[in-house]
Amino acid sequence: MYPSSFDLTVARSVAEATAALSEGGEDARILAGGQSLIPMMKLRFAFPSLLVDINEIAELASLERQNGELRVGATVRHADVAASDLAFGAVAAAAPWVADPLVRNRGTLVGSVAHCDPEGDWNSVLLATGATVQIAGADGSERSIPITELIVGPFTNSLGEGEMLTAVHVPVPSGASGGAYLKLERKVGDYATVGVATHLELDEDGRISSAGIALTSVAPSNLKATEAESVLIGESPSGELFAEAASLTADAAEPRSDIRGTAEWKRNVVRVYTRRGLEQALSQARSS
Amino acid sequence: MTAAQTLSTPPEIGGIGHSVPRQEDARLIEGQGNFLDDISLPGMLHMAIHRSPVAHARIRGVNTEAAAAVPGVVAVVTGELMAQHNLAWMPTLSGDTQAVLATDKVRYQGQEVACVIASDPYTAADAAALVEVDYDVLDPVTSPQQSLADGAPLIRDEKEGQTDNLVYTWESGDSDATDAAFDSAARVVSLETHYPRSHPAPLETCGIVADINSVTGQATLYMTSQAPHAHRTLFALVAGLPEQNIRIISPDIGGGFGNKVPIYPGYVVATAASLLLGTPVKWIESRTDNLISTGFGRDYHMRGELALSEDGRILALRADVLSDQGAFYSDAQPSKLRAGLFHVVTGSYDFPSAHVTCRGAFTNKAPGGVAYRCSFRITEASYLIERLVQNAAYEIGEDPADFRLRNFIKPEQFPYTTPTGFVYDSGDYHTAMRKAMDEVDYTALRAEQAEARAEGRLIGIGVAHFTEAVGAGPSRTFDIAGLKMFDSAELRVHPTGKAILKLGVKTQGQGHETTFAQIVANELGIPVTDIKVVHGDTDHTPYGLGTYGSRSTPTGGAATAMVSRKLADKSRKIAAHLLEAAEADLDFSAGVFSVRGTPDRSVTIQDVAFAAYTNMPEGVEHGLEGSYYYDPPNLTFPYGSYIVVVEVDAETGVWKVDRMVALDDCGVRINPMIVEGQIQGGLTEGFAKSSMQWITFDEDGNCIGSNFMDYLVPTAWETPRFELLETCVPSPHHPIGAKGVGESATVGSPAAFVNAVIDALAHLGVRNIDMPVLPDRVWAALQSAGGGVG
Amino acid sequence: MEISVKINGTPQKHEIEPRQLLVDFVRSTAGLTGTHIGCDTTSCGVCTVLLDGVPVKSCTVFAAQVDGHEVATVEGLKSNGELHAIQKAFTAHHGLQCGFCTPAMMLVGAAFIEENDNPSDDEVRWAISGNLCRCTGYVNIVKAIQAAAEERRAQ
Structure with missing residues (x-):
């Protein structure tokens, strides 16, 4: 074709x-x-x-940590993120599961973010980690907005005419933190049937100081499970707490039955993967 | 070299049993293969097809103005134009007719409506998108059950005498005896299952470069063809071209798996266009073209029943099939067999009665029914019996392996006549099964499974034992469009002792250029590397029916052995002349004739070959060349025992293969390395079908599975590791004892994978999940059985 | 538009249309037909080439984008008349049947063993998971890449 x-x-x-x-x-x-x-x-x-x-614009190719943030330039490939020691938590967990190895060699994180495909993995990771995006305008202007304000709907972002994304900034937690990205895919290269990004930060007492949960492929856009996040914050992690958050996340999902499976099953997978993702994030945070 | 085989040639000759490296590899590893799309001729034009977006509609009109106006477009071909040349319809391989370009109605999504011929493929695609068709959309028929129900829309209203959507009915076996056995049965086990529509999806799609010289009338058709000779004859009959002027060249083929057996509308239009325009025309399918319109496999809705005695013996089998044929009946299969070899459904078991009924139904889906890496519906049959037997074992509370061992045909019963009339040539199923069980330590595995269950983990052990019927076939039963299914070989040994072997069969990756040379090497002692194998060019090879249904080794391989023996007989005469000895006093081994008792008096096959052109005994015809057309006395019956271990995630239904052991007995193995490669590939396709690979349709008849994002082919990451075992019971009637193997694993393995998942859930009462065994189906089965977690 | 590109080490200039896909450029314009086409959706990987040494699917790159870059194809694997280790290994380990996916598999393998010359079975399978094969079931492809890695290690 x-x-x-x-x-x-x-x-x-x-x-x-x-x-x-x-x-x-x-x-x-x-x-x-x-x-x-x-x-x-x-x-x-x-x-x-x-x-x-934009592939020949050198300044867009950098992947670096600056000012407490991980900065991913607009032409940084998925494979660069997967191979980088700078990536962490859910970002590092998701990178190897995006598309397939050859697509990761060419495709970019920022491009995927701008595409706003509800089946794209990265926007869930950015929603869970509280990332911001950098925007350049035709008049030389630059602005920065949270990822929540970029995603308007399926395949629709909030960029104006003449605007482009130049980078994504993911805040790097200063304390104990961990993250995961669990993706149920039918085979390598497939879009997620269900994807769950989780992110946890712990305070000095081991309580959850910050929590992020976001979902891929089970809503018209990548979905931030805010209600589930809020029950976690300020609490000590426990199996019951994670089970409650997982249930709230499953309730928030809006899966549809399709060739990949029934809505009922997908909602169940959201619940199971949220719980497992939170457990993984916790274990990572405790060993960080 | 296999345990049961002995080598009769040294490695430098490389006859049967040697894993010699493949002769075809040299060009393929350097990018010098010559695949269809690599062919480019001067002045060549490119064709693109405009396809129907809807499944069922009457065509009110086709407007080609905008398409024709695109710069670079040379012609736009419609059904109306084809009809003017009497080419709007063509015969199928199953005696039906199929639209080349739709004139009256479209009958499936993706059906060919118009073709654009243009200077380059980009322009052709631009213009094809601009063809406008005015459709009067009709209700689609999307299942065979709906198709045969009262009041269903008539799909084939153009077909004289066709008043419903029934394609055929067919039966085999003895219904009275079977009924009687069921009446007396202690237990009856039944299973209803759908073997879903699948697609061979070779990585190279189908295509043609049609080059018809308007002055000489010579038609050179480069085609992705698994059966070039049969295609030549069909082209002669359909298009009315003189057969001596048609040359079909099937170059390197990037996988076939049955997909490249039929003749497709695109071939016909490109050929007609080349004839009319006087220039070469190329048509290469896109992947979507390939998946939505060319020959699919399977799509059998099956119901099976086993009658069991009190002591756990099978008494009889009943099977009833409803086949979803799509809009045209174009199964690529022997003419006399409406449901192929499905009646081999009695499998590996010894029981007296069976009755099989099959019906085919037209639906608004693509036509096909090709033998996708399978010998004509054997995969469906093998799946049904192996799933049924598994459930029978559960029903009587016995281990599925033990149940099989009790009911197997015994070694001393071969040749064994089945209740549906097959005569199995040879086998030792008990030894095969026990060897596979020993390899996995079956008893320990069952104990491990019980422990895991106690911990709430779901482990399943799936067993399947298949018997295939391949190598079609004996001419009394087997023909395709009237052409008897013999096959042929022509062998020429040149004066320097080098040889050229020409075949009626055609490789698509199976390694014919090596294995067939090995047969000659084995018989004549000419080193493999001195033998060139030619195939796929109808001007330069003897007539044959082609490669599919695992028939190359059983038919073409036998022909190769027989022609070699013919030349060996002649060589003996020449050697006797050279050695001044009596023919009967000569020994012949590994290419050397020697006088019995005085081994230093000897000549080589190379000496003999030279003499055949330079120093012939009086009265013997010059040269060392011959041909053989082999009509097999029977099919061959490879078999195997497969055991799969899976673990199911009870929370999500996701399952993973922990282990798979595959024992195959395909008789004598010509090149063990190639045989194992075939089995590994076949197991992967079996895994694919059981786990992810299928084509389905929505209620409007839209094809779901129209590209590789929806039609899932497993990567190396998902593909399990397979452990291979073997036994060797040669075919008693094949000249070298070989049975064929290319499809065994695809036929036998799906039941093993599915049985494994069912086995993991069997203690909860789960008895069936249709393929593909998707995690949501497993999870739903667990939920309804009350065994789900959480 | 005109592009300058080094193909298998040879600098070339070609006039192209912006919409020409790299795979069509390689096959039709540069005349290197060892690179194949197997799907429309960036799924099968038989069109793999090395772009500046990195394996990419050439059906999903425009020819215009390789202006000023280097492209390597299967035809460039052999050097000084000597087959690349990966080519020898694919034959020795029966890593190919129909040969259609083979050029891509070899290029991915050749690039991979430069990064990891002692890969596990899983590592190889992961590395080739963007490339489909319908014939072999992958096992011999994995063996061939491991064997080539071993030869690379020995160098």
Whole structure:
């Protein structure tokens, strides 16, 4: 299968990219890893008139820790995150389970975030860890918003015309912390049937000071289980507590029956994986 | 080299039993294979197909204006245009007709409606998307049950005399004797199960480059064909082309598995387009084209019953099948057998009576019914009996392995005539099963399972023992479109002692270029590396029916042995002449003729070959060449015992294979390395079907499984590790005792995997989960059995 | 648009359309047909090439994006007339049957053993899990990659 025709601009700087994007109008798209966009173009589900290739912009390729945050630039590949010692908790746990090894060599974390596919893994991880995204505008402006404000709906983000994501910032906890990403997939390369990201931080007394739970593939968008998170905070971890949080998370999910399985079963998997994910996060936090 | 085999040639000759490296590898590891899409001819145009988005609709009109207006488009072909050349419909391999391009109605999603011929594939795709079709959408029929119910929409309204959606009815066995056995049975065990629609999905899709010279009339058709000779004849009959002017070249094939046996509409349109335009036309399927329109496998809704005696013996079997055929009946199978070899469903067991009934139903789905890595519906049969036997054991409270051992056909009963008329050639099922059980330490495993259950863990041990019927086949029973299913080999030994072997069968990765050379090496003592194997070019090979149904070794392999023996006989005459000895006084071993008693008086096969062209005895025809057409006296019956151990996560239904032991007996193994490779691959496809790989449809007839994101092929990560074992009971009627093996593992293993999962849940009363055994189905079974956790 | 790319070590310039996929560029424009096409959805991996040494699926990269970069294909594995260790190992261990996925599997294997020359069975299986094979059941592919790693280790 073959994509329909388009123009392509190779941008050498963020300014060039946002200018081209702005000029290209609403049918212009950023081309980063292309591992979601190109298949959609080949299947003729997407028909951009202009692609702005950002792969040659050197400053977007950095993965680093700065100011207590993990900064993932817009062309950092999934494989770079998976291989990096800087990744931690749910971020490190999720990276090897994104797509397959070859797609991870090319696809980018930030591209996946911008794509807002409810079956994408990264937005759950960012929702659980309280990440922010960095946005550049055509006028040279830069702004930063929490991930919750980027995700508008399925395949819809809040970026304005001429805007692009330049990086994702994930806060690095200063105390004891742990995270997990449990993904039920039918085979390597499959989207999640159910994905659960968990993140826990403990205070000096071993109580939960911060908690994050977010879900992949079981709602119209990646879903942050806020009610479950709030019952965890301030409490001492226990099997009963995690079971309660898992139940609340399962209640919050909105799974649909499809080729991957029934809604009832998926809700059950959310519950089981949330409990297991919290146990893993706790065990990691206690040994950190 | 297998335990039961002895080597008759040294490694440097590389005859039967040697794991010689493959001759075909050299080009393939350097990217020098020549696959269909690698062929590019001067002036070649590219074809793309516009397909129906709906499952059932009447066509009001087809508008090709926008498509034709795209720069670079040379022609847009519609059903109407094909009809003008009497090519809008074509015959299928099962005696039905199939639309080439739809004229009246579309009958499944993905059906071919129009074709665009353009300068390059990108332009062809652009234009194909612009073909506009005005559809009057009709109610779709999406199951065979719905299809045969009163008031179902008539799918084949164009077919004269067709008043319902029934395709065929077929039966085998003795219904009276079977009824009587059931009446007297102490217990009856029954099972209803659906063997879901699957697709062979070779990694290389199907394609053609049609090159018809408008001056000479020579039609060279490069096709992904598992059966080039049969295809040539069918092209001659359908398109009216003179057969001597048709040359089918089937180049390197990137896997077939049955998918490349039928003739597809795209082949016909591309050929017609090349004829009309006078230029070569290439058509290569996309993966979606391949999955939604070309030959699927299985889709059998099966009900089976076993009658059991008080002491746990099988008395009789009843099987009833409802087959979902799709919109056209195009099973690629022997003409006389409406449900292929499904009546081999009595399996490995000794009992007197069976009765099998099969019905086929048209539905609004893609046609097919190819033997997907299987000998004509044997996979379905083997699955049904092995699932039934497992449940029978549970019913009488006996271990499933013990139940099998009691009911197996005994070694001394071979040749064994089954209640449906097969004559099994040879076997020792008890030894095979016990060897597999010893390997896993079956008794200890059962103890481990009991301990795990006590701890709340779910471990399952699945057993399956299959008997295949392959190597179609004897001409009295087997033909495809009238063509008898013999096969052939032509062998030429050149003056320097090097040889060329030409085959009627065609490799798709099975390694014919090596194994068939090994047969010649074994018979004549010519080293494998001195033998070139040619196949897949109808101008340069003898007539044969092709490669599918594990038939190459049983038929083409036998022909190769027989032609080699013909030349060995002639060589003996020449050697006798050279050695001035009587023919009867010569020994022949590993390529050397020597005078019995005086071994230093000897000549080599190479000396003989040279003499055949330079120094022939008087009265003997020159040359050392021959051919043989082999009509097998019977099928061959490979078998195997498979044992699978799984653990099921009771909280989620996810299951994982901990161990799998596969014992195969395929008679004599020509190249053990290649045989094991075939088994490993087959086991993987069996695992795929049992766990994830299926095609289904929604209520509107939309195909779910139209690309590799939905049609799941396991990667190395999911694929279990398999441990292989073997026994060797040669086929008594095959010239070298070989039985064929390419499909055994695909046939035998699905039941073993499913039996293992069922076994993990059996103590809770679970008796069936249909394939694929998806985790939500396992979890649901656990919930309803009250064994779920949490 | 014009692109400059090094293919198997040889610098080349080609005029291309922006929408041309890298796999079509490699097969049709550069004429290297050892790289194959098996799906439309970035699933099967038979189109794998090395882009600056890293295995990627060339059906999901535009040819325009390799401007100024290096592409290696199966045709470039052999050097100075000598087969690469991975090529020898695939034959020796019967790591191929139909041969359609083989160029991709070998390229992934060749890149992988540069990073890990003593891989476990699981590590190899993980590394090749973006590439499908329908014939072999993978076991001999795994053995071949481990054998090539061993040869690499011995060097």
